[in-house]
Amino acid sequence: VKRVTTHILQKMKADGEKISMLTAYDYSMAGIFDDAGIDVVLVGDSASNVMAGHETTLPITLDQMIYHASSVVRAIKRAFIVVDLPFGSYQGNSKEALSSAIRIMKETGAHGIKIEGGEEIIESVKRIISSGVPVMGHLGLTPQSIYKFGTYAVRATEEAEAQKLLQDAVLLQNAGCFAIVLEKIPALLAKKVAETVQIPIIGIGAGKYVDGQVLVMHDMLGINKEFKPRFLRRYLNLYEDILNATQQYITDVKSRDFPSENEQY
Numbered sequence: 001v002k003r004v005t006t007h008i009l010q011k012m013k014a015d016g017e018k019i020s021m022l023t024a025y026d027y028s029m030a031g032i033f034d035d036a037g038i039d040v041v042l043v044g045d046s047a048s049n050v051m052a053g054h055e056t057t058l059p060i061t062l063d064q065m066i067y068h069a070s071s072v073v074r075a076i077k078r079a080f081i082v083v084d085l086p087f088g089s090y091q092g093n094s095k096e097a098l099s100s101a102i103r104i105m106k107e108t109g110a111h112g113i114k115i116e117g118g119e120e121i122i123e124s125v126k127r128i129i130s131s132g133v134p135v136m137g138h139l140g141l142t143p144q145s146i147y148k149f150g151t152y153a154v155r156a157t158e159e160a161e162a163q164k165l166l167q168d169a170v171l172l173q174n175a176g177c178f179a180i181v182l183e184k185i186p187a188l189l190a191k192k193v194a195e196t197v198q199i200p201i202i203g204i205g206a207g208k209y210v211d212g213q214v215l216v217m218h219d220m221l222g223i224n225k226e227f228k229p230r231f232l233r234r235y236l237n238l239y240e241d242i243l244n245a246t247q248q249y250i251t252d253v254k255s256r257d258f259p260s261e262n263e264q265y
């Protein structure tokens with residue numbers, strides 16, 4: 001199989017072919033997504049929420065991200081694999097950002113990294129890119145800044161924040177980012193960004209006028225029972241399916257139905 005590259009992603013934008021992206025955190029799920037033909041797999045720091053059960057993405061460590069990412073990399077033959085730099089591993093200074101990115105690349109075999117923010121982190125972005133590591137930007141609702149925002153509500157609904165977001169997107173492009181994720185912003189602003197920059201814009205809650213879409217695996221598979229934002233489309237109701245299967249298993253064990261004679265040696 002031919003591997004997805006940043007070059008291919010750029011061509012997909014030019015050709016008007018939408019880019020599909022999902023998060024994954026482990027070998028087994030990542031292998032299914034790759035077999036299905038997903039273009040990009042993101043080892044998101046949302047692992048902090050959906051894998052580890054933290055309330056925010058802030059607690060997850062670089063070592064933990066490396067564990068998830070190396071598991072994902074072992075499963076994937078085709079997709080482009082991006083890994084989030086976690087909170088605290090790149091904001092301090094660009095040298096620290098570079099060494100975090102290098103650890104990810106060396107210890108996992110992933111193909112690129114993603115960091116949250118625009119102008120504030122542009123030196124880090126440039127330094128990582130100059131080392132040869134592809135960087136994906138992330139603007140809009142950037143969950144590592146949740147305590148600054150105070151809410152998970154839609155971002156950039158006011159003109160000033162919208163203007164800054166557009167400027168940040170241009171800055172990230174000029175710094176050499178190969179793509180940008182826009183999270184939870186008005187569709188028309190995301191459209192403007194996608195039309196202004198030449199690099200692919202991947203949306204989550206950013207509407208239909210962008211170059212691709214990303215969802216968190218647990219959300220699109222319906223594993224999260226309560227998380228139902230407007231932007232989410234659920235393709236399965238795995239919470240129900242797994243609950244029912246588990247209850248059936250318990251019933252079968254208690255009733256001595258499992259194992260049967262055919263299921264023993």
Ligand code: KIV
Nearest residue numbers: 023044045046181216
């Ligand atoms: O960590 C994550 O899952 C993400 C996506 C929501 C883009 O950053």
Ligand code: NA
Nearest residue numbers: 044045046084
């Ligand atoms: Na993330």
